[in-house]
Amino acid sequence: MTPRIRRILLPALLLTLATGASPARGAECADARALRWLEDHLGPPPPPAGVLTGRQRLETPVWLRGAEIADAKYAVSLRRGPDAGMAALSELAIGPLRSDDAYGAGIRVEAPRDGDDSPVRLFLHDVQIVADWPDWVSYEETNYDGIDFGAPGELYGHRVRIRDWNADAALDIKADLSQFVALDISGGGNRPIRYWRAGPHDLVASRISRPDDGPLIWFADCDAATLRIFDTQFNGHPRLPADRIACESGQGPEIAYLSEDPRTTDALHPFLRGCPAPD
Numbered sequence: 001m002t003p004r005i006r007r008i009l010l011p012a013l014l015l016t017l018a019t020g021a022s023p024a025r026g027a028e029c030a031d032a033r034a035l036r037w038l039e040d041h042l043g044p045p046p047p048p049a050g051v052l053t054g055r056q057r058l059e060t061p062v063w064l065r066g067a068e069i070a071d072a073k074y075a076v077s078l079r080r081g082p083d084a085g086m087a088a089l090s091e092l093a094i095g096p097l098r099s100d101d102a103y104g105a106g107i108r109v110e111a112p113r114d115g116d117d118s119p120v121r122l123f124l125h126d127v128q129i130v131a132d133w134p135d136w137v138s139y140e141e142t143n144y145d146g147i148d149f150g151a152p153g154e155l156y157g158h159r160v161r162i163r164d165w166n167a168d169a170a171l172d173i174k175a176d177l178s179q180f181v182a183l184d185i186s187g188g189g190n191r192p193i194r195y196w197r198a199g200p201h202d203l204v205a206s207r208i209s210r211p212d213d214g215p216l217i218w219f220a221d222c223d224a225a226t227l228r229i230f231d232t233q234f235n236g237h238p239r240l241p242a243d244r245i246a247c248e249s250g251q252g253p254e255i256a257y258l259s260e261d262p263r264t265t266d267a268l269h270p271f272l273r274g275c276p277a278p279d
Helices: 012-019 023-042
Strands: 004-006 050-053 056-059 062-070 074-079 086-094 103-109 120-129 143-149 153-163 169-173 177-181 184-186 191-195 201-204 217-219 226-230 245-247 254-257
Touching: 023 086, 023 120, 023 153, 056 062, 062 074, 074 086, 074 120, 086 103, 103 120, 120 143, 143 153, 153 169
Parallel strands: 004 254, 050 062, 056 074, 062 086, 074 103, 086 120, 103 143, 120 153, 143 169, 153 177, 153 184, 169 191, 177 201, 191 217, 201 226, 217 245, 226 254
Antiparallel strands: none
């Protein structure tokens, strides 16, 4: 397939020179802004949850913070509540995980019941998933993911790290749109990212890698999908190679290599906005 490419990516060095901000200071400021946004919309941060074992069943609205979760088929299982569809997960360390059947995920957003299409809005901040699932064999045997977003809605992630996922997907996204800043996916498996809906989807200041020649990103409908990219590497390359794209249908997604950092514009959700450069 041939992706439809538009616009040009500015090198990361030029971005650093233009903003005048050090990477460390910029990261601290971005963390503070993300947490402040969550506080403004979900209230004061909850106390750290600590070490948890087994599946954590949550219902929106909810904020789970400061947890270590292991030994579960689904570390966090989230469904939409009757009143509001917003949830936040922050400062989480997930894994290793285990399942007695062919299904499991570090974080699962459950599909709506009875045909309900009410959206879920999930905000992830400082989340690490090391699932250590068995190596990929087939959907009948190893249908395991890092994050399985199985509902309509929106997915936003800041500093999400997924490694050693091994099985089906690091990110299996059925959300209508997704935006990630500082996403880091590494390790082997079937497909690092799966996009089921058209988006647009955004990858900013991120790294996606796998040790073999398989696809890096899969789209359910390539002709309908839009992926916007800024300062992101794919196996060390600044562009997503055409032979690393998989399409269930269609010929090629629209890929926009942004010339302006979307963290400084209205292109990204306020939760993911960067800090202004000093005068």
